[in-house]
Amino acid sequence: MLLTPRTIRMGTALVAAAASTALLAASAPPPAVPLGIGDRLFPHLGNPGYDVESYDIALTYHGDNKKPLDAVTKIEATATATLEQVNLDFSHGTVRSVEVNGRPARFDTSDEDLVVTPETAVPEGAPLEITVRHTSNPAPGKEEGGWVQTKDGLAMANQADAGHRVFPSNDHPSDKALFTFRVTAPKALTVVANGVPFLKMRHGADTSWSYRTLHPMATELAQVSIGRSAVLHREGPHGLPVRDVVPAKDRKVLEPWLKKTPGQLTWMEGKVGRYPFENYGLLIAQARTGFELETQTLSLFEREIFTEPAYPAWYIDSIMVHEMAHQWFGDSVSPRTWSDLWLNEGHASWYEALYAQEKGHQSMAKRMREAYRASDGWRAAGGPPAAPNGPKPGQKISIFRPVVYDGSSLVLYALRQEIGTPAFERLERNWVRTHRDGTASTADFISLASQTSGRDLQGFFRAWLYGKKTPPMPGHPDWKSTPVGTAKPVGTAKPAKG
Template sequence: MLLTSRRLRAALLAAASVSLVGAVLPPPAPLGIGDPLFPYLGNPGYDVLSYDIALTYSGDNSKPLDAVTKIEARATDDLDRLNLDFAHGTVRSVEVNGAPAAFSTAGEDLVVTPARKVQEGRRAHLTVRHTSNPLGNTADGGWVRTGDGLAMANQADAAHRVFPCNDHPSDKAYFTFRVTAPKDRTVVANGLPAAPRRAKGRSAAANTTTWTYRTRHPMATELAQVSIGKSAVLHRTGPHGLPVRDVVPAADVKVLEPWLKKTPEHLRWMEERVGRYPFETYGVLVADASTGFALETQTLSLFERSLFTHTGYPRWYVDSIMVHELAHQWFGNSVSPRSWSDLWLNEGHATWYEALYADGHRPLERRMKDAYSRSDAWRSAGGPPAAPKQAEPGRKISIFRPVVYDGSALVLYALRQEIGAAAFEEVERRWVSEHRDSVAATEDFVKLASDVSGRDLSGFFQQWLYAKKTPPMPGRPEWRSAAVASAGKG
């Protein structure tokens, strides 16, 4: 193409302008919001309002999925660039507000430079076309390959191994999932479904079905769940007409039913203690996989098949583990942690209700006394409950240490001892009611407990949550840590 002299001058001016803009912007770099445990997790400058994630699954869980992630965000600063967390796929293109955007990678960030600055207070609509790879280091989380498909396990910071996002629990958003899979597979995701849409025609795509699910409540990225497999979906009704759906390998329906039918009663038990279930549906996802954990993905808790089929587990123990993940729907999901150092609020509460449910088989008092004897050792190994040590190199999941489970349930037991059962129960109910669908931090819990008890509990919590040594248990002066007991014998 030939350019006239006027057009040539205009093109040169435009090129100079781009060059100047490029000179002002620093090189792309990974950003974060300064989380004490994961400094580069999350990104500043915007608030995600919603995700719309489209995935195409070929039927082979060793191959990357084609994906399109659409993000609607509101800028909280003027943005020349937007960083997204994304680390385990190939990005093909990015658009911001309908216009192509430049992009590059830095660390585990996808760095997007829009054609025009996004001004503070304005919406940014991002469309990222990418792949989502189920292969790689599964210890880091993300996709879990099952015997007949895939599921997700995104805790603590692995959602960005599946889709581009602002991968921190403090930035909750609404989710829509649109998953296309072979017609012999069933897809279930967080939230409630729309009618599946079956493809028509004679092409390869005609043998597929597209499934759509939407959440009615905001959700942290770590709680996203998509299950693809040769699954049966079993429906029943919980308290107040709540839809309960369980997703299990189709061949295992009969053997798993004695466990699945317990969920409505588990729901009623939890509601009696903390109030109404906070979401639009609930259920159990049983995966034919070996993960070594269960996971409280929102509205659809993930469990290994072996938990229910292994003959060595006492029935009461399996029951209590189911209640643990259910309790997270209130503590951790509806009320999400402001930072990962607030993890004790999630796991301590879930462990508390797990222990309370199992009280008739493993007495709560005995369990808490045993936890007290181990607490100093747990604090030494992993830090105090509200100031945990960072993850071990290459093992991000290692932040899930005993101190955030029984060690943090012990804090709740101490609180109940200190303020009495009635006040403690009021704290629990008000916590999940006043912070529903939002995020909250340790200091918020301290303030609420002080308000309910009518006295300043900051000194009490300073010792129980941050001290290197476990303080004396209120009302149980005879309890000793193992370290103190052994020192006395010496």
């Protein structure tokens, strides 16, 4: 991703005491317990009973990335059931007060849930406005993710289940919402967040920056960057605003890579259609994370991926496209459950490999053949693509295994072999158009693939997505899979987390 009367002498006193005890019992809230929406991989993630429409998150950063930020999170939602208690996902911060629909509310914690008891139950269908005053602690804890401490400030890395380590939320991708960020920081620093800026105000030694998204977003994709940054602007296809956030001292050394983004966007649009959001760009952080991440409209990258001479240019280009492809696959079309992760990573790895082939002369067929050889081992180690094994204890991002990267792009390769390139390309465009700004499941993909190809593909997908063994590859009967146990992703020196 917890609390008996004395005997009184006679008659009326006894009656009065009994009545008083009954009133106290009636007013006491039920015990705080963690809830969840039943996600197979993260059972306590997300919460039932309400649908979030928007978050308004105010953060005050005092200039020290090891100390808690002061924060106020306002949530606008609709109750989908009568609620005597409301569970929010939140941990790694201190809650100071909670209001529900403008009235003070009781609150308690249980595991990684903040359990709120309003003065009166919220009826089904009624507005649910929650205001939480809290801290947001960037110090590392026993769980992974949330704030990333950079050399000059902070950034966010909330995938898969760490948004609630930064702010109270319904932290599951099935409940997307609009976001507003209002961040106050020392005036020497620059703040950038998802979406578009709409207000910047200087007051004394601080500056307040405000951003809002124009499209709904999953909590795992939230991004706030605070640091000594330069914000570089250029234009993408159709006049799309492209902004990059980089360490100010590195703008020249990074420019040869950053200027490639408009062309990569044009290439992606040629494959799957118009870019789905209000802007795009790269956030390059001075931090060691071990991954790159598709935070919505502002993909997070380690600085070293662009400065490490061991990485060939085609590889860096393809990793840039991997995170860009996620803006369509994973961000605009988000997974209904975390078992649908293969739809995100399989597609991002697919377009990573396709770009490497078309622009970097790296054979996709060779990469897929190597993936096929390793596929049985990946399935044995991590489960099949659409039913991955659960995360290891204390290592929640361990669901990002090879089987959901090249192991899942291998499924797409097999699908293209099975239905032909024209039908496959129609499917890809139909998928992102049909489910734009929403969530979708593996069953939705199977249904649309069958509809687009004019064939019942249930059996094909059952074998490829859920089988313990890799099925024969259409058109390549000579391909063989060898169990390899802990095989690494093929063609990728350092796989992207997101």
